[in-house]
Amino acid sequence: MIKINNISRSFIGDEVETVAIDEMNLTINKGEFLSILGPSGCGKSTLLNVLGMLDSIDSGKFSFLDNPVDKFSEQQRAKLRKQHIGFIFQNFNLIDELTVEQNIELPLYYHNVAKAERKKLVDAVLKRVDISHRRKHLPAKLSGGQQQRVAIARAIVTEPDLILADEPTGNLDSKSSTQVMTLLQQLNQDGATIVMVTHAAEHVCYSSRVIELLDGKIINDHQVDGEVQSGNDEINGMAKGEKNQQTFAEVSCG
Ligand SMILES: Nc1ncnc2c1ncn2[C@@H]1O[C@H](COP(=O)(O)OP(=O)(O)OP(=O)(O)O)[C@@H](O)[C@H]1O
Numbered sequence: 001m002i003k004i005n006n007i008s009r010s011f012i013g014d015e016v017e018t019v020a021i022d023e024m025n026l027t028i029n030k031g032e033f034l035s036i037l038g039p040s041g042c043g044k045s046t047l048l049n050v051l052g053m054l055d056s057i058d059s060g061k062f063s064f065l066d067n068p069v070d071k072f073s074e075q076q077r078a079k080l081r082k083q084h085i086g087f088i089f090q091n092f093n094l095i096d097e098l099t100v101e102q103n104i105e106l107p108l109y110y111h112n113v114a115k116a117e118r119k120k121l122v123d124a125v126l127k128r129v130d131i132s133h134r135r136k137h138l139p140a141k142l143s144g145g146q147q148q149r150v151a152i153a154r155a156i157v158t159e160p161d162l163i164l165a166d167e168p169t170g171n172l173d174s175k176s177s178t179q180v181m182t183l184l185q186q187l188n189q190d191g192a193t194i195v196m197v198t199h200a201a202e203h204v205c206y207s208s209r210v211i212e213l214l215d216g217k218i219i220n221d222h223q224v225d226g227e228v229q230s231g232n233d234e235i236n237g238m239a240k241g242e243k244n245q246q247t248f249a250e251v252s253c254g
């Protein structure tokens with residue numbers, strides 16, 4: 001589905017250049033549920049934004065569903081994004097003035113879906129994320145977990161092939177986090193490809209594969225199947241050395 005070859009992305013600030021993605025290679029197959037782990041500032045969000053075509057690359061090749069995205073104009077990228085990708089953010093990014101059902105309906109307007117069909121699709125996803133009883137509420141009247149379920153409903157109402165989630169449980173308590181992770185896992189089982197950035201190493205267990213980033217590079221790439229130990233001594237050493245940055249090397253999913 002996604003193939004990136006040797007891509008780089010830098011940000012130029014006041015005289016300093018930050019290399020957020022450094023000559024990275026990655027292939028993501030249809031049906032995968034990929035977790036991205038790594039310390040703050042290592043390039044996780046930048047990578048997700050590049051994959052979602054919200055950000056462009058400085059060099060390298062990027063193919064999405066066989067489209068040469070690196071050669072595409074902004075307009076072509078926007079079209080591809082609208083057709084195939086749904087986003088979920090840490091801060092939910094719901095529109096405060098719109099009700100739950102209006103928030104979810106919004107992307108369907110942009111897809112020119114007729115009114116009756118919009119209602120049918122909105123009803124179905126409301127049920128799917130178990131929030132039908134709050135459909136007339138404004139986001140501010142909902143708990144964080146409920147808001148994130150609405151945001152997931154909005155992301156999936158257009159039936160995207162790829163769901164990109166940047167720390168979707170970052171602002172949630174553990175019960176709501178479990179609900180959101182279970183929902184993502186079900187969506188993946190129903191055929192969506194998911195790429196999720198997370199700080200919570202235990203959430204990696206819901207996914208099928210995990211990559212770890214450091215300084216804009218992939219330093220580890222595992223399949224998730226039961227108990228997993230990092231084969232990389234450098235990572236295991238790092239996990240021991242840095243107490244507050246739990247890496248996947250320390251987690252088992254048995
Ligand atoms: N728009 C920007 N302008 C300048 N620098 C940026 C910009 N976006 C990201 N960076 C820099 O690029 C690097 C990677 O940032 P990124 O947001 O991808 O990290 P992250 O892994 O998502 O971190 P966190 O876990 O804190 O969210 C950081 O050094 C950051 O300061």
Ligand SMILES: [Mg+2]
Nearest residue numbers: 044045046166
């Ligand atoms: Mg980030």
